[in-house]
Amino acid sequence: MPMEVLLGKPPRMTRDVARVVRRGDDVDLSLEGDALRDAAYAVLRHPSVASKRFLVTIGDRTVGGLSHRDQMVGPWQVPVADVAVTLTDLAGLAGQAMATGERMPLAAVDAPASGRMAVGEAMTNLLAAPVTPLEAGAPLSGVKLSCNWMAACGEPGEDAALYDTVRAVALELCPALGISVPVGKDSLSMRARWTDGDGQEQAVVSPVSLVVSAFASLPDVRGTLTPQLHEGSELLLVDLGGGRDRLGGSILAQVGAASGAPSRTWTTRRGSPGWLRR
Template sequence: DPRAASRMAIVETVTNLAGAPIESIDRIKLSANWMAASGDPAEDADLFDAVEACAALCRELGLSIPVGKDSLSMRTVWQERIDGRLAETVIDKQVVAPTSLIVTGFAPVTDARRVLTPKLARGVDSVLILVDLGQGRQRLGGSALAQVTHQIGNEAPDLDDPALLARFFAAIQRLNGEGRLLAYHDRSDGGLFATVCEMAFAAHCGVAVNLDLLTIDPLTEDWGDYKIRPEQVSVQRNELTLKALFNEEAGAVVQVRSVDRDAVLGVLRESGLSKFSHVIGKPQAKDAIEFFRDAKLVYGGSRAVLQQAWSETSYKIAGLRDNPECAAQEFERIARADDPGLHLRLGFDSTDDVAAPFIASGARPRIAILREQGVNSQTEMAAAFDRAGFDAFDVHMTDLFEGRHKLADFRGLVACGGFSYGDVLGAGSGWAKSILFNGAMAEQFALFFGRPDTFTLGVCNGCQMMSQIKAIVPGAGHWPRFLRNRSEQYEARFSMVEVLESPSVLLAGMAGSRMPIAVAHGEGRADFDSGEQQRLAGPALRFVDNDGSVANDYPANPNGSPDGLTGFTSADGRATILMP
């Protein structure tokens, strides 16, 4: 059904975005990628119907499609030759991709801090509410269940009432604005079963779901009549259970506090959604995902086992594509039920404004926020140092080459992160060579590093560059080189780090603190020539597991550095490099 497929592509985009605080549904803009094998009469008719349905729905919802693209040659044609007894036979063959619409949505967010995620809130007395935009139809055509049972199905999910979607979006925005929603996950691929499981996976907790309200057949007489034995209707009941769990109609599951349940249901009632909104379950302390019907367990399984099954395909792909040992370590980690997760444990008072006395005195040391072509985080770095009381200057390497700025005029120097020279010579190598192979520039940097009243920070690409000019940084001779990550992939994730005891002037008073930080690098593995070099390298920061132990395994140690080391300082603490 090309019309239904077109509408559902838009609907799923809207329900996916509904968890973000957006002023109104008409603020959403869509990008449409039409894919079809044009030229075939049947496919052209399907494309026409799909475009017409898309346009009609967008007009009704107030959505616009300012951008998009067409891929209208989705056909492969070839000839196959078969040798026969008398002559060779040539058979024309072709594979035609079905007409489809790929939609991407985007909208301005009013407050990024209020974006809802599928991660369930733990330790809160709460319930899960399903809002069913399919209005109980539970159509299974084209579903994951149909595919794994080698079927297509008769009737596919569709949006039968566009106004219902608009009211749903407005209701979710209102409830989010009132702070009544703890978690949100739209229902799509895999149906309710996948939706609930993914919410449990994100939180590493168990969930209990009651399917009674979703398995009522309004066209059937009461099966509880004393003349009807349970086994007589078991087939129908099991069929309704499968429909409830695996239909991929539009909708969402939200987590709300138990004390807010009635208020939330009241808002849904005002929006005309109460008939299809059901309290279906709640998180549980038991680390299992369980589904009940008629007070009996119809399916239950360990959350960890189910999550590993959910991740198995990705694990096998990663095992072939990436470092297989890293892939195995990440997969095995899923089964750890005692993982406390990312957390913050500071050894200092984060509310203490240590810069305030200096700012009050009028002192604003000049600091050079140094960048090269390809560096991309200088604005955020400048903002951080400006907030800390420094007078930050945007200094490009060409400013130093052409004399517009001199390092002698600054007290601080920060080499920022990014991809200088596209990392084509190795991460940070081109940047480092532009200094070392220019006599005047090498002398200017050496004089700056040698001044006792200066400090230097190198972050990410700046860290890689600094490690390659360590010969002119006093007390940095034992710093490591940085090589490709052990995982053989660019790593972008949150990782736990611990600040070590060191002379670093930038990390003073922070020793023992643990915190999650953003990691984004492809060549971050610290490499030493010997254990002695590692000992003398001035370690200042290391990756740790969520329990605080030294991170040696992936992904807690995202790059494979020995003992998780990811930050170093010079002997006097004036130069610090960090490899997040």
């Protein structure tokens, strides 16, 4: 059916937008002694890093008998699971895996990078489950994404930032990975305006935000990994950043009341332990 038959002939929307150059500020990375300790504690106490037990344990969980992997991990039931896994039925081993990813603060510095990071986080979380390909030679063909886009359209630079982020995710990254995005939604009025007690107009504008939910069907849910360390476990550092170690929009920048430049790198000083680089 032609769309004009179904919807009539609504006026076509045209937007005249311009890109805004975003320049983050520098993060003080010369941390030693007490300053390094204080920064580490500030990162670990931040709500986006700290334990979510206070929230997770409010409601019931693992109800119904079809939850194979819930958020609680190990004998001490710590809520650190990367992926949720459910069973299809009570008799078989087939099931589904779901994971999420988001990197909203980074969009204030580099919106397309925040979209790519959100997809990357969702995928690295999902791959804790034994995901199997649907097509030979396409290891991620069994993965589907749901993208929830949020932006303050109409604000200077935000429409262009949204366009650039959608292009980076939907036209560049996902096709290169062999992943499809069959579903999603958008909220394009992410702003709040009010008048304060002095009669001054105030406004808060949200940067472009993307929440990615990744899904995959599993023929066998056994083999799902958790972050629990066992005796003899080894920790491996996989440098997904290609040695660039960029910290723009990172939690370290946030706790230091900074945004971080997009290309800022953190190089380890001679003699400092390697884990300080992450």
